[in-house]
Amino acid sequence: MHITELLKQTTGRQFSLEILPKPGMSTEENLLLYQKIFARKPLFVDVPYHAARSNSGFSGEKDSVLKARPKTKSLAETLIGRYALMPQPHILCTGFTPEETETVLLQLHQTGVRNLLLLRGDISGDKAPKPRQHAFAYQLVEQVKKLNNGINFRNEKSAFKTDFCIGVGGYPEPAENFELSVQYLKQKVAAGADFIITQFFFDNSRFFAFEKACRNAGISVPIFPGISPLVSLNLLQKLPAFFKVSVPAALQRQINNCTGKAELEETGIHWAVEQASELYEKEFKCVHFFALSPPRILEQVLSKLF
Secondary structure: OOHHHHHHHOOOOEEEEEOOOOOOOOHHHHHHOOHHHHOOOOOOEEEOOOOOEEEEOOOOOOOOEEEEOOOHHHHHHHHHHOOOOOEEEEEEOOOOOHHHHHHHHHHHHHHOOOEEEEEOOOOOOOOOOOOOOOOOHHHHHHHHHHHHOOEOOOOOEOOOOOOOEEEEEEOOOOOOOHHHHHHHHHHHHHHOOOEEEEEEOOOHHHHHHHHHHHHHOOOOOOEEEEEOOOOOHHHHHHHHHHHOOOOOHHHHHHHHOOOOHHHHHHHHHHHHHHHHHHHHHOOOOEEEEOOOOOHHHHHHHHHHHO
16 A cells, blocks of 8 residues: 555554664564564654665774665565565665666566655765766656556566555754755656655754745645654764754753753653644644654654653
């Protein structure tokens, strides 16, 4: 089923979540970490793209150790078959040719995947782009939309027609001009996007301003607000530069007053609960939770919300 169809049918509070597969662990071992959360029946489960092997154990003094990560297809199959949940794999522009993308799309469709999140992906200066790879997410949306209509990446009639529901990313705190960012988002929706999931934020007022700007621009598709409990000082230091996300002064003061890890976690959990509660009260049916903190933290947040 499509996420947009399920959203229309649901009543009451719903949630979705992103999982973060750990390198060196199997598909089953990774998903077992989220078993208690899965029992709450999230609307869908977001499966980010990661390289097949990832660095682990880097300390600056020792060489990093490459460990395998579970493949997206394996995670999606297990989420569908064992947990009866809807996976939403990420598909990126960066690092993939249109032909490679189509191969992955057909494999995922055969697995039973019907929902995707299409993203440009991080641009890395140390890696040359693939030939003919899409430069922008709206081009990737166009490719998937064509395949839904039975047209392949060569603009030829395909032997197979897909049935994907297309999600794209939205940014309440864009690195570039806010108005221009909304226009880029409108371009992705015009290309065929069915819904939007925002980057996580810690200030609901920024999201409400973003949502209003989208509606004023004529964007009418569902928007899923994304949040994440902030329970790591290391992450706090990385937020502005890497994620382009600001921390409200009120939250920063509470964090500064924390005397230990337990108090910091309690502060992050409480802030996330307050954020989500306000979003639900404003009649946003589904709040999306990012995997920046351990599953046990999200379990505590959900236990206070449901």
